Amino acid sequence: MSPESTGQNEHYLRVFWRRFRTWRGNRPFWAGLFTMMGGLPIAYFPYANMHLGNVTLAMSTTAGAGSLIIGILLVTLGLTMWFHHIVRVFAGVAAILLALISIPVANIGGFLVGFLFALLGGALSVSWAPGEPKPDLVPVGAAGEKSVPSGPGQESGSEFHSSAAVPQQQPEQYDTTVEVDGGRHRAG
Numbered sequence: 001m002s003p004e005s006t007g008q009n010e011h012y013l014r015v016f017w018r019r020f021r022t023w024r025g026n027r028p029f030w031a032g033l034f035t036m037m038g039g040l041p042i043a044y045f046p047y048a049n050m051h052l053g054n055v056t057l058a059m060s061t062t063a064g065a066g067s068l069i070i071g072i073l074l075v076t077l078g079l080t081m082w083f084h085h086i087v088r089v090f091a092g093v094a095a096i097l098l099a100l101i102s103i104p105v106a107n108i109g110g111f112l113v114g115f116l117f118a119l120l121g122g123a124l125s126v127s128w129a130p131g132e133p134k135p136d137l138v139p140v141g142a143a144g145e146k147s148v149p150s151g152p153g154q155e156s157g158s159e160f161h162s163s164a165a166v167p168q169q170q171p172e173q174y175d176t177t178v179e180v181d182g183g184r185h186r187a188g
Contacts, residue, residue, distance in 0.1 A: 025131070027085040028092075031124035035095045036078030038118025041110035042102050043071020067106035070098050074118050081125050092125030 046064040050057040077091045077098070099118035102109040109115025 027083075028081050028088050028125045028128035031088070031092065031121045031128055032078040032081035033121070034078075034117050034124060035081060035091075035121030036075045038095075038099060038110070038114045038116070038121055039071040039074025039078065040114070041071075042074065042106045042114035042118070043068050045107050045110050045114075067102070067110075070102050070106055071110075071114070074098055074114075078121065081121075085128075085130075088125045088128055092122045092127075095119075095122030095125065 046067040074095060077095045080091045081088055095118050099109065099115050099122060102115055102118070106114070109118075
């Protein structure tokens, strides 16, 4: 065992945090979090009671069921963004529409807090794109590979190159023979 190996000596929290960061990086994490945070105040405020001394202030409205449905749908869409990120565009558009609907239905969108969080989460979900994986670096001449000539962005004495080489484009071959009609097309 060399002193440079780090696999067995790492603390379990560090391993958990690294795995969480990898999981978070492969999906629209912040979009889902903001969407869920937007759904909670929208669903909560119509059923909340505030106590001011001996006075109880109930914010119940006739649209309490609609607020609850919108809030639960926003939380569900946030979880969908996390665990089924293939449908992130649909979930983002649906979150934006539910946020807009929550303004007249759910106490001005959860007193604008839920509305803004849901709107931001939906926009982040629509705009999120998965990252491209980094190409593996292979030493030049390893495993019988040919060395790739250095391009404008590479150093001339570069020791590594990408294993996924870009194929060279071949120019198209055109038929240069002259037709019987003097080179005119058959239609004209």
